[in-house]
Amino acid sequence: MSKAAAATLALVAFVSMIFIGQCNAALRIGFYKGKCQSIDVETTVFNVIKSKFKNDSTITAALLRLQFHDCFVTGCDASLLLDGKHSEKTAFPNLSVRGYEIIDAAKAAIEETCPDVVSCADIIAMATRDAVSLSGGGRYEVQTGRRDGNASSSANVFLPGPSDSISDAIDIFATKGLNSTDMVFLLGAHTVGVAHCSFVQDRLYNFQNTGKPDPSMDTKLVSKLRRTCPQDSGFNKTVNLDQNPLSSMTLDNSYYKQIISHKGILEIDQNLALDPLTKDKVNSIANSSDFSSKFGQVMVKLGALDVLTGNQGEIRRSCQKVN
Numbered sequence: 001m002s003k004a005a006a007a008t009l010a011l012v013a014f015v016s017m018i019f020i021g022q023c024n025a026a027l028r029i030g031f032y033k034g035k036c037q038s039i040d041v042e043t044t045v046f047n048v049i050k051s052k053f054k055n056d057s058t059i060t061a062a063l064l065r066l067q068f069h070d071c072f073v074t075g076c077d078a079s080l081l082l083d084g085k086h087s088e089k090t091a092f093p094n095l096s097v098r099g100y101e102i103i104d105a106a107k108a109a110i111e112e113t114c115p116d117v118v119s120c121a122d123i124i125a126m127a128t129r130d131a132v133s134l135s136g137g138g139r140y141e142v143q144t145g146r147r148d149g150n151a152s153s154s155a156n157v158f159l160p161g162p163s164d165s166i167s168d169a170i171d172i173f174a175t176k177g178l179n180s181t182d183m184v185f186l187l188g189a190h191t192v193g194v195a196h197c198s199f200v201q202d203r204l205y206n207f208q209n210t211g212k213p214d215p216s217m218d219t220k221l222v223s224k225l226r227r228t229c230p231q232d233s234g235f236n237k238t239v240n241l242d243q244n245p246l247s248s249m250t251l252d253n254s255y256y257k258q259i260i261s262h263k264g265i266l267e268i269d270q271n272l273a274l275d276p277l278t279k280d281k282v283n284s285i286a287n288s289s290d291f292s293s294k295f296g297q298v299m300v301k302l303g304a305l306d307v308l309t310g311n312q313g314e315i316r317r318s319c320q321k322v323n
């Protein structure tokens with residue numbers, strides 16, 4: 001490379017660093033302070049989430065997965081919420097994403113007193129944070145200032161799958177600027193919520209065409225799951241991702257203890273505890289008491305992926321369609 005080319009490259013790198021820096025600088029804690037005179041945006045969202053949570057505590061799992069799927073596909077821009085024949089939510093991995101109506105309810109509560117100010121993308125981040133804290137996770141400060149995207153296409157949906165290797169999953173997370181430690185913490189979201197039988201079917205009956213269950217699954221768990229998930233149960237039934245019955249609804253580090261005991265539900269959950277790339281981290285989280293705060297930090301990092309800020313994007317009036 002010539003000196004001039006190297007200098008140009010360095011300059012481009014420097015300028016884009018500043019640019020990225022600015023984008024993220026626009027995301028900040030308390031962005032909406034004072035922007036809605038009479039109402040406090042974060043309190044309004046919290047009150048909606050609190051009442052939804054009282055009715056149905058599984059909303060925490062719904063919102064965590066929703067935020068992950070939104071942020072991983074064209075950034076945290078609420079593009080997942082857009083309706084459309086071929087929008088993101090029609091893509092296979094999204095078929096069972098739920099919680100859209102919770103975001104709509106929070107948006108409606110805000111629009112009533114403070115229209116056209118608060119983005120759907122920020123509501124996802126605030127609502128998820130509130131649900132996490134209601135489920136016993138730490139309450140982290142959420143950054144706001146995101147704006148909503150105007151496009152959504154199922155063709156953009158590229159998410160890791162439950163049978164991906166740890167190494168492939170790490171590579172996919174790396175394309176989002178998340179390292180393997182971030183990934184191990186984020187998968188801790190599987191300490192709440194459920195998976196449909198179809199995602200564990202192969203592990204219970206015919207792992208890698210052996211005609212046998214996955215040898216890495218605890219045999220008692222195999223028998224137990226087989227009762228809930230008979231061979232043809234398909235998409236109708238679900239099993240808890242955290243097999244500790246005392247904390248399958250609690251945002252804690254129990255998931256890590258379960259996967260160490262060979263009680264991971266998805267193949268990738270189990271492999272997280274077995275793969276040399278991640279197992280040390282899993283062991284240390286299983287044994288530590290600061291999972292909550294670390295999880296909050298990594299959710300903030302997830303929530304900052306490729307955000308639109310400043311005068312990019314728009315503030316959607318309805319989360320389901322562009323203005």
Ligand code: HEM
Nearest residue numbers: 061062064065068096160161162169186189193194195196
């Ligand atoms: C390698 C990465 C990941 C893979 C392969 C993966 C895969 C899956 C699968 C297959 C399900 C079951 C879906 C169903 O049956 O409806 C699921 C559920 C779930 N995932 Fe993940 N996931 C990953 C990472 C994450 C991350 C980063 C989060 C959030 C931070 C997350 C949160 C959840 C939650 C909360 C559920 C339960 C949803 C519910 O109860 O409705 N996952 N995941």
Ligand SMILES: *[C@@H]1O[C@H](CO)[C@@H](O)[C@H](O)[C@H]1NC(C)=O
Nearest residue numbers: 051052054055056057058101
């Ligand atoms: C309460 O939760 C159930 C699902 O558990 C849901 O069908 C229903 O719409 C919820 N009600 C309200 C008022 O959110």
Ligand SMILES: *[C@@H]1O[C@H](CO)[C@@H](O)[C@H](O)[C@H]1NC(C)=O
Nearest residue numbers: 178179180181182297298301
């Ligand atoms: C991953 O990133 C986090 C910050 O999110 C940092 O604290 C940690 O040291 C990094 N870990 C590795 C293995 O690079």
Ligand SMILES: *[C@@H]1O[C@H](CO)[C@@H](O)[C@H](O)[C@H]1NC(C)=O
Nearest residue numbers: 230231232233234235236237
């Ligand atoms: C799943 O549930 C639907 C509706 O309840 C039912 O029609 C269908 O037969 C069920 N499928 C299986 C495989 O159990």
Ligand SMILES: *[C@@H]1O[C@H](CO)[C@@H](O)[C@H](O)[C@H]1NC(C)=O
Nearest residue numbers: 257260282283284286287288
């Ligand atoms: C947790 O720590 C204890 C005591 O320090 C140790 O005996 C145990 O093996 C550790 N467990 C894991 C999963 O690392």
Ligand SMILES: *[C@@H]1O[C@H](CO)[C@@H](O)[C@H](O)[C@H]1NC(C)=O
Nearest residue numbers: 149150151308312313314322
């Ligand atoms: C959608 O957003 C992009 C980038 O934010 C912008 O360039 C484009 O003009 C917008 N399109 C519409 C139809 O608003």
Ligand SMILES: CC(=O)N[C@H]1CO[C@H](CO)[C@@H](O)[C@@H]1O
Nearest residue numbers: 089090094095096097098100
């Ligand atoms: C194909 C499709 O769009 N499936 C579902 C995706 O998720 C939404 C919201 O839950 C459902 O309404 C769709 O039927």
